[in-house]
Every structure is written in C-alpha cells, then in structure tokens.
Amino acid sequence: MERHTNENEARTRGDLVAPQNVIPAERFFKKLPELAIVGDEQSVDRIAYELLNLLLDSTGADIGQINLLPRGGRVEKVCIVKDGKPWLGADMGLLLYNPSKGFSGRVTSTGKTLVVEDIWAEVDKKEPNPFLEISGFMDRRYLEEIKKPVASSMFLPIKRNNEIFCTIELSRYRGKAPFNSADQAPLDDFAAQYGSVIINYLLDTKNRIALNTAYYKLNNISRLVASNGKIDYTDAVAAYRTLSAADLGFAFFRRGEGYACHALYLVAWCREEIREICFPEFKPSEDSVLCNSSEISYPVEGNWNCRRLQRFRNRIVTHTGIKTKDQQFLLGIIDKIRSYVVYPLHMLNQDLGAIHLASSRNDFCEYLHMSPFLSLYNALLKSFLLNERVVDLLSQVSLKIHNPGFYCLGGLKTALMQENRELLSNAKIIGALNCLDDLLTELHEKGKILICRTRSIHLQKWLRAWINQKRSHQPSIEISMIVTPAVPQNCHVRANYEHLETLFENLLANSMRAIAERQSHDRKVVGKIDLTLSKNGNELEVRFQDNGHSYSTVSGRGTPQMQAIMQELNGSFIREKQPYCVHLRFPYKIKEDQEVHRED
C-alpha cells in the first residue's frame, strides 16, 4: 500500500503543479474487492486508508482524517493518514471526538465544505476559531503530530440524503500553498458522486463484522442458558461497546426473584477497560429504571448533573460491600459522564436490568441511541435474560417442593404414625396424603422440565450436520471431514448439543482467526479446515486442523472452557503445536439398532 508521492514531492520543492480536475475514483474501486477480502477490522482500516491516500494524492494534502458520525452507531475517527502512512492506532484512545465541535462541527451544522487557510489563526472569517476552543481538551500527541504541523485544511461533508454521516479532513503542512476553490471543486464532485457509496460500504463492512461478533455472542449466551452454565455478562456487553457511540457505560443485570432480594451484576466500561462487579443485595429506588414497577419502559436521556446519575453516585460512595478499586473505577466513570441514554431491560413484569450508554461528550444523546441492529441485539439479550430467569424460577420451585415440601409431608406422616398409628389406616386420611404426595411429585417433575440433560449423540451425524451448516455460514472456507473405517457405525457419545456446539464453535473461531492471520500476509490462500474422526482404543477421536498461522490470543478463555467440557464428558483435550491441531477424545457406547431407530 505505497502512496504515490510524486505530486507531494513536487509541491514540497515548490514546483507548480496543475490542479487535477477529476479525482481518479476508479483507482480506489479497482482495489476494493481485494481490500475487503479478509472481512475483519483490517478490511475497514484498509478501505479507509486507501480512500484517504487517493484524496491526499489528488489534492497534495499531507494529512487526512475520516470521521464517522452515523446516528445510532460509533462516532469515531476511523482513520488518520500522515505522509502516506497510517497514524491512528487502536490503542491510542483517540476514537472520541465530538461532531458538534471544532471545524467539523461547523461543517456538520452548515452541510457545506469548509476551507480554512490556517486552523491556528485566532479568528476565522470574523468568528472565533472553533478549533482553538477545543484544542485544550485534545490528546497531546494528536495535537503535536497531527495539528501542530499543519495550517491550511479542508473539511468535506459526506451525506446520505440530508444526514451528514461522515466528514473528511485534509490538511497541508504549514508553508505550503493553502487550499483554494480549485482544490475544492473536484473534491466536492467526488463527494457528491461517490462519497455516500464509499462511506456506506465502509459502514456496512463495519456493521457486517459487528453483526458476526454479535451473532457469536448471542449464540454463546443461548448455549450458556441451555447448559446451566454461568452467563458471561462481560462478554454479553461487548456488542454495546462495539456497536454504539458510548465510550462509557454500565450494564445492569438483575438476578434472583422478588423486589427485595435481587442480586445485581454490574458490568462497567470506560473505553477499553471493563469490570464486572457483583452487589449481592441491591434494592433499587422505586422510580429507578431498574425497577419494573417504575413503569419506565422507554429509553431515558440524561446528563452529568441529573438526579438519577447523582443518586447512583451517592449509592456507590456509601456502599460498604464494594472493593475500593471497584468503587474508584465506578466513580471515575460516573464523573466522566456528560450525557447518557439508559435502556431498561423489562419484559413480562420482570426487571432484568438496564443498559446505560454514556459519553464523556456534552449534548451527545442523539448519537447514543441504539441503531436498529443494536436494538435487535438488545431485544434478543432481554429474551435470553428472561429465559434464564424462568429456568431459575422453575428450578427454585422444584427445589422448594423437594425441600421443604416432601420433608413437611414426611413430617406429617411421621407425626401421625407416632401420635395415632391407626389414623394411617383411615382411607380418607391416606387418600388425602396420597393426593398431596401425587401433587408434590407432579409439581416437582414439572419444575425440572427446563433442565439441561445429557443424551446419547451420534457424533458422526452431528458433525456432518454442523459442518454443512458452517459451510453455508463460511463459504470462503473449505471444511472437510474424513471418517476412518475403524469407527463403528452406531457409536454414540454422552453429551448435550450445547457441549458439542461450544467445543466446535470455539475450534472454528480459533481456526478462522488463524486463517485470517495467514491471509493478511497472503491474500490468495484459501482457508481449509480438516476434521478426522477415528477410533482410538475405547475412545472416539476428532482431530481438528486448519491451514492458518499462529496468532496472538484475544481473551484466552476458549481453551480452558474446552478442557472443562471435555473433562465433564470424561474425555480429553489434547493440543499439538507443530503443526497446530487439536484432538478431542470422547468415551463412546455402541447403541443397539432398535434404540438407534427409535431415536432417529
């Protein structure tokens, strides 16, 4: 991705360069299919980088920036290019900017391209310089390396219908000829003709990636609900962090039953840092969004000094059962909040929690509302939380009948035996006791209907179905399965579908990352995943191998989870590093034909 710098060099030398009338958009479009091939965040970076390079080359600018400001999505600087090289790093914490401030803010309000001769001039067109008003709050490195060296800048709005959903900022180093109307005209033409198409494509790519992430998160949660496993709330919150404009936030998850004895799991995030904090007993205020009886079922907007936020702050300050570090983290977030929108998670009279999307930017509520896709995610998450609560409630009913229910009945029978044994020969009394016994037994059984159960699963058939499904989800990857002749026809493993899905989805996700890593160096490589099912002594073995490259792990939670499942299934998990492959070994049983037919 080398930038053509001839024109820049010519300008630096002071040569006269004829203004170009048309920006060669075809150069960008020719590269587009190749740029998008990997389908991860790198694709977004590459597309943005290529677009900026095209504009920098065509206008003789030195530094370029793309700012995204879609309503209900992430408002961020998506790319900064300086001297032909990407400058913005993911760890720089510079994703924040306020679209209503600075020169970009002026463009957002007027909807017109803005050419500024010197961004550092005290007065711009007889008005106070909006950049100088906010420069004091900007990141120092950004100010030193991106803003300080430049003078003349052009701010270009990109619109879809009347909504400005992106601004592009191009700057020239101080000492160079400032931008003029001859520079502006081809850019305006380019923006009008291709701007919305390109930026929409960029956003679609971002959304597609986010959609995949959300899809995996929701699948994980549904499996956790079905497997009696503990829901990973931190993981569930990832979609809100990546799909909204909130740089700060809280996700409140209420567990248990009854108004008084709810436990509260609070996941709080501040940019990249995230923490889960449990409040074993948290009784919300009566008009709290957390409380279903408050009848607030709509998103509530607020700012830093509103009553709700300050009340929450006071609770954190006075709460005794919280670690000092957690308390400081929470207070740090609350004190940074300038605007927020809170979405209650209420369903069927159940107060399941709330999602609090916040920003350190003033008057930012209109950007904080959830996009349609995030709303869908939110609705599904709410349903999962409700499912989890129903499972909990049913289980508790069953357990209450178990103990003290049966014990009370036993106590009654015992007392009758001890006090007047003859009463137990009385048909009416025995009938009533039996009736009560039947009733408790029935309720006890019904309370167990939503319980995770293991079953005998024909692993070979299950794997074929899973692979076929994945082939349609991942058409660019070749997935194959070889079954060695020694594998008996009717061998079944004892597990549940959620166990198997968690295992193989984890392995697939790892392989996809490894393949993407290899493709980032060699885009022509076709990803391959090979599964081999074989018999190993008394065990059935699945060998899982891909043709990817090693990569740095993200969370490191996948392998322990797989090991725990294999242990639970009395099997084993073996990992080889050279070449990298995983062996899953399951104990199996041969099922009689009759049983197999009945199951089929």
Add this chain to the structure above:
Amino acid sequence: MKIKVLFFDDIFSDMFRKTHDGEQLAFDDAWFDSIERELTNGQIKGIDFEIVKSGEIELWPYLIERAEPDLVLLDLYWYEQAKQQGGECRAIDISLEALKGIRKRYPDLPVIQYSVKPDRETMDQSYEAGATFFLEKVPLAVPEAHSALKYLMIYLMRSK
C-alpha cells in the same frame, strides 16, 4: 464387623442451618436421628455402625483420608452450596463431581447416593459418575423406614 459410614448431607452444613428456619431443621434433624437410631440400635449382634457426618462436601478428599470410611452415604442435591457458587442449577453437579472424584481416587469404596423422588435420568447420572447404589430418600422420621438401607450396607460390606 464394624462399618464406618461417612455421611455427606447438606443438612449438616452451617450454610444450610443458617439459611433455614428452626421448623424445617427439626424435620431434617428428626430424619437423621431416625437413621442414626436404626443403624446404631445394636439389633444385629456383631455388626456395629459408626457414623461420621459432614456438610462440607468440598472437603471429601481430606475427610475420606482422615476418617477412612468403609462406605460413603452421599446426598444428591447441594442447593445452598450451588447458590453460593452463583449457579442454583448446579445443585446436583456438586455431588456428582465429588462422586466422580471419589470413584477415581477410591475405585472400591462403596458410595450410596440418595435423593427424594429421583427420576431415571438422575439415577443414570449418578451411576455414570460411579455410585455403587442409588436409593430413594424416605423423609420419614421413623427408624423402620431405614432398615433397608442398613441391610444394604451390610450386603455391600460382605461382598467387599
């Protein structure tokens, strides 16, 4: 013959006793007393039972090593302990995991697991985890209700 029984039930745990009211504890205590009475009444000459009770299932490796029991009685549901660990649904898993551990370390130690109104699936899980025998718990505080348990223990000791 002396038969030493290590008896794991959540009703012996401090956690259970702190959570439940006196009336409920009275039912549970009366039930245990009736078992104890049935086992230790000296009715069968030459066979003595000794009961070591514990509500700390997570300490099974230490307790088995220290008590050296001939037999383990193990309750299926550990609701309060599961709740403490954040997953009420795992009330059965706690005892099954302990059972798997016992079976791995002590392949020949008889373990009788029990529960009120068990279903087939629960029984299957228990046997798969390594139970020697699964019994229905009869919540009657009448010693005679537990005589079958006594004779079963004697049988297991004879065939050891």
